[in-house]
Structure formats: C-alpha cells, structure tokens
Amino acid sequence: MVDTRVDLCGVALSNPVIAASGTFGFGQDFAPLYDLNQLGSFSFKGTTWLPREGNPSPRIAECPAGLLNAIGLQNPGVHKVISEELPRIRQVFDKPVMANVSGFSIEDYVRVSELLDAQAQVGWLEINISCPNVHGGGMAFGTDARMAGEVTRAVRAATRKPLIIKLSPNVTDITEIARACEAEGADALSLINTLLGLRLNLKTRKPLLPFGTGGLSGPAVLPIALRMVWQVYEAVRLPLVGMGGVSSARDVIEMMLAGATAVQVGSANLIDPWACPRIIHQLPGAMAQHGISCLRDIIGGAH
Amino acid sequence: MVDTRVDLCGVALSNPVIAASGTFGFGQDFAPLYDLNQLGSFSFKGTTWLPREGNPSPRIAECPAGLLNAIGLQNPGVHKVISEELPRIRQVFDKPVMANVSGFSIEDYVRVSELLDAQAQVGWLEINISCPNVHGGGMAFGTDARMAGEVTRAVRAATRKPLIIKLSPNVTDITEIARACEAEGADALSLINTLLGLRLNLKTRKPLLPFGTGGLSGPAVLPIALRMVWQVYEAVRLPLVGMGGVSSARDVIEMMLAGATAVQVGSANLIDPWACPRIIHQLPGAMAQHGISCLRDIIGGAH
Amino acid sequence: MRQTAFTILENTPIARDTYRLRLAGDTAAFKQPGQFVNLSLPGYYLRRPFSACDWQKGELLLIYKVLGQGTADLVALRPGTRLDALCGLGRGFDLNACGRQPLLVGGGVGVPPLYRLARELVARGRTVRVALGFNTAADAFLVGELQALGAQVRVATLDGSLGERGTVLAVCDADSASDFCACGPTAMLKALCAATRLPGQVSLEERMGCGFGACMGCTVMTPAGPLRVCREGPVFDREVLAW
Amino acid sequence: MRQTAFTILENTPIARDTYRLRLAGDTAAFKQPGQFVNLSLPGYYLRRPFSACDWQKGELLLIYKVLGQGTADLVALRPGTRLDALCGLGRGFDLNACGRQPLLVGGGVGVPPLYRLARELVARGRTVRVALGFNTAADAFLVGELQALGAQVRVATLDGSLGERGTVLAVCDADSASDFCACGPTAMLKALCAATRLPGQVSLEERMGCGFGACMGCTVMTPAGPLRVCREGPVFDREVLAW
C-alpha cells in the first residue's frame, strides 16, 4: 500500500489534493457528485469583507489549453460565509477547510481574517494577494515585496491559524516576494494564482472581457507554475502549496518533486467535475509506476 | 482585393508575417519547401560575437499547447553569419532580413550590431535582451529597465538601421522596460520572448532540461503575449512586432488589433514547416471574413 | 448532472450553417425542456453548451449553428466519433408555470429547446402557439417539425423571405396567449418583455466556464442578487430578472 | 521532406508494449533506410519521431514502443484514424558505405530501421548478419522477419530468456564483419564503438523540436562542431562522432 498522506502546517491531509479557490465555490455544487471527504481539502471562493456581485459578463474567455477568467471575486461577503456557507460546508465535509481571503486594503484582509480565525472548521487561511481581476488592490499586493510583507505581518497578528500567502506569478522575481512573506511570519505559501492575459473578440474588435484583461489558468500555465514552485522552494524554508494547470496524478507528482507539499487543482474541476476524485484515485497507481511508496518523501525531490 | 502591406520602421513588408528568430535558422531549411519571398521577412537565429555550441541535450521539453526550449543560442558567430549565412540567404531571399542579435555584455551587443549594421541585406536589428537560456546575460538585460535602456543607448549609437528591442515577458511591468527602450532611441519593440518554465522527468526525478528551466513558447502563451502587446501599445508610441503562440491568420489579426504592426510566427514553424505561407495564404480570407480591407487600418484597433 | 460518452449518429446540415447532431448515449439526466449539455470538442479546453432539442432513451438531439471555431470544427466530425458531455444541466422551463395557451418564442439558435417544450406542452393538452424569428429563409429550421407536433407556427424573417417581414415580435400573438416561453438573443428577449406584460419564462445565454455552478462565470445580475445562468437558469422567470 | 496525411491500417501489439503501426499514404519521400517520420498525435503539441521500419508505394510500416504518454495514447487509435506526418526526414544509412559482410546491431526500439536496411542490403547481395538485444524474450520482435529476409540473426537478452544472456555485444561477431550499422540506446552504441574498430554507422536519438533542422533542438556535439540529429543524422559515421 502506498502512503499518500502529507502534513500542511501541522494539519494532516489524507492526500495532497486540494480543490483550488474559485473553481469549487463553497463545495455545494460538488457535494452531490462525490463524497468531498475524499479530498485532502478544498479552498473556498475568495471571500471579502463586503459581499461582491463581481464583474459584468462575459467573465470567461477560452484559450489554448486554458481559460481567462474575470469573475471579480463574486462572493457573499465574510459574514454570510460564516453564517450560511460554513454550516452548509459542515454538512458535506468533515475536514478542515481552507479559507481563501481577498481584500482591497490591509484592513480588509485583517478583519476578514479575524472573523475566519474564530471558525473551528477553518484549517488554514489562504491570503489571496494576487487576484488580477479587481480594480484597486488584489494583485498590487502580490507584485510588490514590501506590500506583500505588510499584508503578511498584519494578518499574522490577526490569526493563530496556519497562514498561507497566495502569490502572484505576474512578477519579475517571485522569490523576492516569497522571502518577504516568510520574513513576516507566513506559515506556507501557495502559488500560482492566474497569469494576466488578454483575448480579443474579432467581431467587435474589442477585448472579450469587460475590463480587457483576465487571469489565465489551466494546463497552459503548468510549466510556469512548476518553475515558480521550483524557484520558491530554493528561496524559502516554508511548505508550498503548488498549483497551476494540474490535471492528473502525474502532474501532482511533478509539482511535489518541484517542491510542493500539497497541490491544488483548479481549472480541471471546471471541465471535469470529477477531476479531483479522479486524480486522487489515480495517485496510488502513478506512485507505484514511479517507484514512490510514500508521497511525503518526494517533496522537493528534484532539487 | 485586400491589402496586407504594412510598414515597419520605414521598411515596407508585403504582409506582416515574419518568421521568428530561433525557429527558422538562417532560412536554409525552409527554402526548399517554399519561396521565402512570400514572407514579410524572417528574423534569423540569435547571433553572438563568438560562435556558440549551445547547451547540452536534451534541449526541448513538451508542454500543453507549447514547448520549452533551452537551445542556448547555438550559432556560428557574427563573422560566419556575415561571411557564410548572409550570402546564402541572398540566394533564396530578396528582401531585407531581420538580424537577431544576442549578447552577454553591452560590448557584445554593440560589436555584433556594428558588424551587422554594415550589411545591406539587413533591414532591422532585433536586439534580444530576453533570452532565458544562457547563464550570465541575456534575460538579465530584459528584466531591468535601467539595463534595457543602457543596451538600447549603446546599440543605438552603433547602428543607423531600424533598431528593434526584443522584450522579455518575465517581468512585473513590461511597460516600464518598454518606456526605457523608447527613451533611449529604439525604433520599435518586439515581444514576447519565451516565458521561463520548467518540466521534470518523472523517471529520473530531475529537470528534463540540463539547466533546469527553459523558455516556454507556443499557443499556451498567446493570451499573455496579447496582453503585453496591448499594455505596451498604450505605453509607448513605437511600432510593435507582436509574437507568442501565433498559429493562424486569425491570431495575426488579433495580435494586430492588440497593437502589433507586424507579427512573428515562431513555434508554429516547428510543428508545421509550412506554417508561415499557410497563414499568409489564409490572411485575405480571414480579413474578408472580418470586414478588413486594409491590414494597416486595424493596428491597435481594439484600443 | 451526469457525464456521458456520446457517439455521433448523425451530423447533417438542416439550414444555412445549421446542423442536426444526433447522439447515442445515456439521456437519463434530462428532466426538463430547456436543460442543456456541455459538450467537449476535441482540441478545445472549455466545453460548449447546447440546449437539448429533444431526447429519448439512449438518444439525444442537438441543433447547432456554426458560430466560431469550435462549432466550425464540429461540422467535420463524422458518425462514430465519441464526444464527452455533461448532461441534464441547468433549470429548464417549468411546465407547471405554463398556462393553457402558452406562446413559445424563439429566435435563431434559441429555437431548438422549444421543440421539446412544445412536444411536452402538446402532450399535456395545451394549445401551443409558436413564433419563430430568423434572419432569412435560408436560416429557418424546425418549422415543419413544430407544425407536425400540432403547434400553430408563425415565422418572421428580417428580409421577409419567409413568413412576415420583421423580427419575431411581428408574429407574436401575445393577446390570445396565457403566458410565454422564450429563447433567443438577449436583445430579442428584452424587446419581448418590453412588448408584453404576460407572465413568462426566458432562457438566457452566457459564456460559461463550467456549466454546473462552480466558477461564477455565467452570472447574471438581478434584483434578487447575482444568479448563475448554468444553475439557477438558463430559464428564468421574467419577474426574477425584472425584465 | 513531405507532409502526408496517413490513415491507420493496422495498430496491433507484436511484443510487450510494442506495436506494429501500418499506415496508408504517400511514401515517396523515403529514400534511405534509417530515415524517420515525425508523427503528429492528437492532443500533443510536438510531433513524435519514429524510424521507418519499411515502406512500399502507398504504405508505411512503423514499430513503436510505449514509452510515455503520447505513445500510450497512440495505442488507442483505431484503423481509419488519420495521422499527419512529416516524411522522409534525416540522413539514413549509406548503403554505399556498407561492406560485403555488414553487421547490423539493434537494441530495443532501435531495431525497426534495421529491417529495411537488411532488406536493401540482401537485395544488393550482401551477406547480412544481425545482432539484436532485448531485455527479455517478451520484448523481442522482428526476429523471424529478419531471418525470412535471409539475414543471419542472433539474439541476446539480459535475462537469457531468449538467445544468449547478456547485452547485444554478446552476439556481435565483429571479427567476420566488414563494418557495422547500429541503432539503439546511446549506451549500447558507445559500448559497441568501444568494443570494435570496424568502420561503422550509428543512428542516434535525441529529443526534437522540429525534426527538419529549424530549431537546433537535437544537436549533438562532435569534433566537427555541433550537428543536428534530425538533419545531418540520425545516422552518423562513427568517425564523425569520434566514438
């Protein structure tokens, strides 16, 4: 029997597969499809202080081996997440859930984190300093080491839960940002968020998405994600949550060899609702094929 | 009849399609396949002061909708390019060719440019400050606005040919680099070079490529390339040569609407040796389909 | 929702750029007219949503129009090709909300789901009127099939080459109708809602990331808050949209 | 080089993880044994290089081993499927450089091109000896076919389950040979060159970007400078490599 368990900041995962924020809602659309407890965990939709309607449509544009999204952080706001979504999650998911926190100011991040810190169901806070789809905030925090450090410090003071900072790939040197987050007390880093991209509508001769750009995800970004996980693994001592284009058990293994302790699956959920259980189911076979008996042993194994 | 002509820095092109550097050698492998004079032009393999053998193998790794390369600027050196390759090019190509110049120091860029400046066949110098596949130099120039400006200034003093600086996409803010090049006298900018990526070999549990990372190109990068062309078009007044994942006439039109005056086709040449003439052949039909009678009219049309 | 591997039985033109795609495979997931499939096409990352035009045990009928690259490529797929699809997606037309004389209004590629809807309404003994709008006669389809069900069908074309000249509104006998069910371009749906105060259900189109509620890609803003076309829709009560 | 749309005629297992892929299509571009095709597989960006095992007018034979994901998917493709390929790539074995008693040495998936080579050498009246190396009996293929051509075939397997136990070197009668032609893993080729001073040609493998000389992806370093496996090779004179 192969051993797929990993430990993420002191919280045990039965396997490293975590559904990525924004591709899994609050779990409710997947709960009728399979037992969510098969998952290592899931990261719920980016949650902000106030409810957000998100961007005008269209919000999705197709790309080769991927998609652009410009959802704009549609979510019911942290109060409703706590009063309505967390109780509904409890009914379908017994494990600690990852809380994805988004914001437009340091104060936003802090007050959302404070409220979620008090929730027993929340296993980790994942601070999204890298959303490219909102005006004023979001990605700006993730593309500047000083600001990334400041967010980390402020949220660190607001929570005793494991603190994961989610990094933006839209930077010259991701290790600089990673080190700033480490220095200010992050417990782990997750990467990558989406890459800034653009598609045009040839009929209207205008951008397809309402604000022009959107965030690129899916298999197209896998090599970039692997490179960044690889670089950050060498730059910091923190555990990493790797993501970006992961669609199969072999991708999970590749991500872990590059340095990830756990692996998130995002876009794959959208085109195959059973992607996560399929990958989890494939894992033992893929491990056996590559002579891996214990997944923990391969974390960063390619370095 | 539709009009596909464009003007790149005062040099007329019969159509905007230019084969991209590194995917077309010095044209000789394509000359037996089709008449190269169908092309707008081609950019020959990145040329350095001294001959270079390039990197150890393997140099290629497959990716979803693209590939990583780590060729390492294998080329015969500028002297042989002038004494052997340019005369051979003249035999198969009547038009001005684009000279892709690579280097490891400002002095390198300058002396290669000086020699190529004296060649009548050379229509433009395309200064590659963005090659991710060589140690010490290359990309470092392209990820720092000050250094990019310095290279531009130095080469500007060494040539009266149209000077195109080829930008790296591996940056937080490509417009900053673009503006620095404009300020120092660039006549045009070409973008994007490859994105830094990584793939691992699950059998050896090591990176597939000998130095770990390589450069990602192909359809996977198209949305990122479009976004950067879009951003740079708004930041500078220079003509842009757009590239990254272009594989069809519709991609050419999308790139021009985003802001490109001419469009390079790279990886597509590798998987379809007839990609450039195919795209050129498709252009009039695609233009007619989208109500475009003159390609020049749509440059930057989506802004 | 169910994932089904369909096999193409037939993929043939029925009007200009319009094809009838008959698929063999499990259709048990379809419960309501107006539900859709999300079809995976070889070489494309995202799936394509198409309304179920009709279904029976083991067989699904779609009608699609060539609109972009994906549907253009679909034309080339031959019988025997297997296509993966997510089935039974969305909330369709609520038959219980339909009155005794429902008016079905369809424009362009919004017409297909009305076929199943008409069939079920006729089976329930309703007097079904159908108003169809196309650009030109060459684009028209399903007219005869709808008549054969026993529906009263009126057609409008923009150039008058078939039926009345004008938009579908020209052939909407809203006066004698108890309510309406409509599917077509947003502009048509809004014009219809502006033209009549009848109760009605409208089926919306939106670009989709997933088609089953996970991504918030297909949200439409309503007074009741943001709703997902793929999950709370594609069919909405006009009151919900406040159109 | 020529681009051909092939149609699969046959895709059947002939040894462990090893398949015979018979393709219908234009083969006029093949001039020499040892040349290869670069095959486009649905869903993959890069093409896959495979040596031509044999060809005749309108028909090409490849033998491939499942090595990674692409070849694993290839197994599932059924007769009738169309596959795009670049044909007649590379410089093959130079028959004029072969002596009267050439020794053909093949290891694993290096064996296929030796079939055509043996056939052409036999046709020229040469005495052809073939030494084949496999891991185990279950991996062996083409043994009978090569014998049927009139070649003297000796086989070695690492576990001794077929022929001699050991590497292919165990069955190379270099003494009586005029020269050799070899294809197989680099380690095997180097060992062979180390073991004999006979003149010889070796066929190399390298990861390829294009397969026709454009990208410098497949370069091998030699005393004569960097050479492209896809263009100056895949078959090189051992002298050129200085092995």
Ligand SMILES: Cc1cc2nc3c(=O)[nH]c(=O)nc-3n(C[C@H](O)[C@H](O)[C@H](O)COP(=O)(O)OP(=O)(O)OC[C@H]3O[C@@H](n4cnc5c(N)ncnc54)[C@H](O)[C@@H]3O)c2cc1C
């Ligand atoms: C609920 C629903 C039901 C539909 N039913 C039908 C039907 O029965 N018959 C029919 O012909 N068409 C129908 N459509 C429209 C159909 O989905 C699009 O025509 C199709 O996706 C276009 O794909 P493409 O690859 O040709 O276009 P491309 O423009 O190449 O596609 C690029 C991306 O945009 C999306 N897209 C493009 N146009 C549309 C559109 N109008 N609506 C939604 N997504 C779009 C594609 O799905 C793809 O993700 C329906 C759409 C929805 C949302």
Ligand SMILES: Cc1cc2nc3c(=O)[nH]c(=O)nc-3n(C[C@H](O)[C@H](O)[C@H](O)COP(=O)(O)OP(=O)(O)OC[C@H]3O[C@@H](n4cnc5c(N)ncnc54)[C@H](O)[C@@H]3O)c2cc1C
């Ligand atoms: C000139 C030449 C002739 C060949 N002839 C044969 C033959 O007759 N029969 C046969 O079974 N195999 C042959 N090979 C090897 C064959 O190309 C690989 O087994 C095949 O590309 C593996 O593809 P994959 O998708 O299964 O592997 P993956 O590892 O999934 O492929 C990933 C990428 O790596 C490349 N790659 C992986 N392994 C190799 C390799 N060993 N050589 C070159 N590229 C590789 C693939 O082409 C692809 O680009 C030949 C290779 C070369 C260079």
Ligand SMILES: Cc1cc2nc3c(=O)[nH]c(=O)nc-3n(C[C@H](O)[C@H](O)[C@H](O)COP(=O)(O)O)c2cc1C
């Ligand atoms: C539709 C969509 C919505 C997303 N929303 C969020 C979000 O709310 N918060 C966040 O941190 N990341 C969000 N992401 C980013 C993903 O969590 C993930 O980082 C990214 O998509 C890369 O992984 P993938 O290639 O597996 O999708 C979103 C991605 C998609 C496709």
Ligand SMILES: Cc1cc2nc3c(=O)[nH]c(=O)nc-3n(C[C@H](O)[C@H](O)[C@H](O)COP(=O)(O)O)c2cc1C
């Ligand atoms: C194999 C290969 C070699 C390349 N060599 C060079 C080079 O020598 N100089 C250069 O400026 N760009 C080089 N490039 C980058 C391309 O010119 C182009 O910028 C990039 O590949 C993006 O375009 P594409 O997606 O169309 O390939 C190379 C790309 C590839 C794939």
Ligand code: FES
């Ligand atoms: S398309 Fe994803 S929620 Fe509707």
Ligand code: FES
């Ligand atoms: S594979 Fe491109 S030069 Fe050989």
